[in-house]
Amino acid sequence: MSAHTPQNPGSKPHDVNDDGMHSPSDAAEARGTPDRPESDYEAGDAPALHLRRIRSFVTRAGRVSTGQRRALDELSPHFVLPFAAAPLDWTATFGRAAPRVLEIGFGMGATTAEIAARRPDDDFLGIEVHEPGVGALLKLIGEQELHNIRIIQHDAVEVVEQMLPEGSLDGVHIYFPDPWHKARHHKRRLIQPPFVATLAARLKPGGYLHLATDWENYAEQMLEVLSAELTLQNTATGYAPRPDYRPITKFERRGLRLGHGVWDILFKRI
């Protein structure tokens, strides 16, 4: 199945990467951070009245640095869009009609900013729930004077379902999504058949879905789920070579030095 064999398949993943992002499962438990309830319902809710979906993230109180706070205060009005249960008008938002790329879970935004700088003719919508990450990307947008990024701080599943019409996207990036290492947490993984079907429907014909992970078991799941989605076609045989536009992150470089694997998965909408 795989064209890319990991050099060290048994390697333990990072819980905290160089960009300050935490992997929420084991690290959270080790720190005693309260995790989400195991059931599909929020504690205290009456199940019949208030069904909530299982989320792919935990809300964590991260420290916002002074620079991030300044960027949040000064740049949010220009670059952060409110969540709304209505289709996003990309042309009005960006002031032009250009190829449209969605990124889910941009973390601290270093990759987002680098790709946007390398691809000035494309427009990027980044979704992230973590406030310090939003501040960090705004800071990069300000420092690098990037005009082709907008941000929504909200659950990406709801943004995709409610703000992005079918056939509207040229590309989707999901890089190093939370791996949720433990089997009992796998249901929290973002890459599941129903969400992939929803994402695929948002792509234009020929549009691409690009995933990357450093967790082998999740890479296998990604490949299996995308291969089973009939409206998608693999651009490679198994795993894909890293496309030039995706930079190698600091923590990825460190992982590669330690012999860990990284897998890119690149499918196109038929």
Ligand SMILES: C[S@@+](CC[C@H](N)C(=O)[O-])C[C@H]1O[C@@H](n2cnc3c(N)ncnc32)[C@H](O)[C@@H]1O
């Ligand atoms: C492991 S980090 C990876 C960050 C970044 N892509 C990178 O490569 O460093 C995963 C990120 O996805 C975000 N995330 C997870 N589920 C999300 C969702 N449903 N909506 C928005 N952001 C989400 C988390 O807050 C976290 O910042």
